Amino acid sequence: MAPNADNLSAVLYGIKDLRLEQRPIPVPSDNQVLLQMEVVGICGSDVHYYIGGRCGPFIVEKPMVIGHEASGTVVKTGKNVKHLKPGDRVAIEPGVPCRSCQYCKTGSYNLCPDVFFCATPPDDGNLSRYYVHDADFCFKLPENMSLEEGALMEPLSVGVHACKRAGIEFGDVCLITGAGPIGLVTLLAAKAMGAVKVVITDVLSKKLEVAKELGADYTIKIERNMSEEDIIKKVVELLGQEPNKSFDCTGIESCIRICVAATAAKGCAVLVGMGKVEINLPLSKALAKEVDIRGIFRYANDYPTSIQMVQSGKINVKPLVTHHYTLEETLKAFNTAHTQEGNPIKVLIHANPNWKPS
Known part of the structure; x- marks a missing residue:
């Protein structure tokens, strides 16, 4: 892939200061995958950062790529990645913990104090053309699930985790x-x-x-x-x-x-x-x-359950999707999510430039 290839990204600089800019295409490490980003949903926390520069205790203090409810297609894999290959469609669990603290070791990795979490300051999110992520937090989508449904596995995992609690x-x-x-x-x-x-x-x-x-x-x-x-x-x-x-x-x-x-x-x-x-x-x-x-705080070990529920037909998340935008229309998408004009529920942004409305 050419180093000057398009990696348009949505970067939040401050309150109501969301810019589209080119960033270098990242290189995956041995345990990561490079993803062509496909669908990124707008979460309430994204809107909080955009409107107020913060969400709870988390404050935007430097430019941050926004977005964490996402799906993508694998483009390249690190040498240690065995369960994914180029072309696989995946739902991306946005939080990657340290794996070694007491919370990680006992299964509550959502409480890891050193977790990397997309679009939670200071960590960059994934509303861009390309993004790298740890492979073990990328979940292959079944054939009967769409990339849009894959992006909705993030909010669905919150609901699943709440019901488990x-x-x-x-x-x-x-x-x-x-x-x-x-x-x-x-x-x-x-x-x-x-x-x-x-x-x-x-x-x-x-x-x-x-x-x-x-x-x-x-x-x-x-x-x-x-x-x-x-x-x-x-x-x-x-x-x-x-x-x-x-x-x-x-x-x-x-x-x-x-x-x-x-x-x-x-x-x-x-x-x-x-x-x-x-x-x-x-x-x-x-x-x-x-x-x-x-x-509850986010989720832990809930993506597989969420995917199985949708794959089996026990849950239908498609009615949640009300609005679609391209990456170039990110500002318009955030305005819709903020103003609630048109009664949006879930606003989706399509990062792949080849996406066409169905």
Whole structure:
């Protein structure tokens, strides 16, 4: 490959300062693969970095290539790579841990303090023509899965991980606050794992309509005049009981409070969304009911499960995709994700210049 070949990349310099520029094509090490990037989704964290220059404790302090929800095609492999070959289509798990700390060794590599994670400052992401990644965090896509579905394995893995943390099993009754992309993939995972009734809340009717199409049994549109008690009462009324598994997928304090307070005795409330550093919670209610409150951070060992669920047909992620853009249209894509014009759910950017709309 010529050293001057096109490697157009989307680089975030600061707040609302996202530029397209050429970068050198990287060279894979012995355990890496060089990828022709195909599809990169825009995540809520990407929008936070673009609009505010930070997401939680992570702050953009130097130019950073954006993007981490991705799929690609293998172009070249390092000499130690045995399970992949040029031409293979892969879903890219964006976090590569150190592999040697106690968290990595015990299977919780998502908690590794030295993890490299695409587009989390100071680590570059993969919204570019070409990108190198550790081969063991690239998962070959089955023939019946598209590259678009491959890019969606990242958000789906969040939902799968959340449901594993909750211990979802057949017969569970669930509440999900927030019908954005993460709330919707949590819905998909919960239903696939055996939840029999799920109610999901949001402020936007359009998102609730999609949730219904994806399998939600009940939806609640949150109105300004509704109190937390009103919402909890409506949840119980619709489900016929308190939910035994609840998920907050917003990070908004009021939603987290509802999630915790609504959960049945001996149930589990999982906090998926990341919001303010400090929030007020109704802990006395949770303590009196012995409710388990659990947090999640990304995912660990969940990509294979997510791929198998889509491959088998237990989960269909295609309805999540609402918008398509080329790499040259990155600014337009981010504007759509930020303004929510056109009711986007998942906005995809196609990095391969040969991509044509279907």
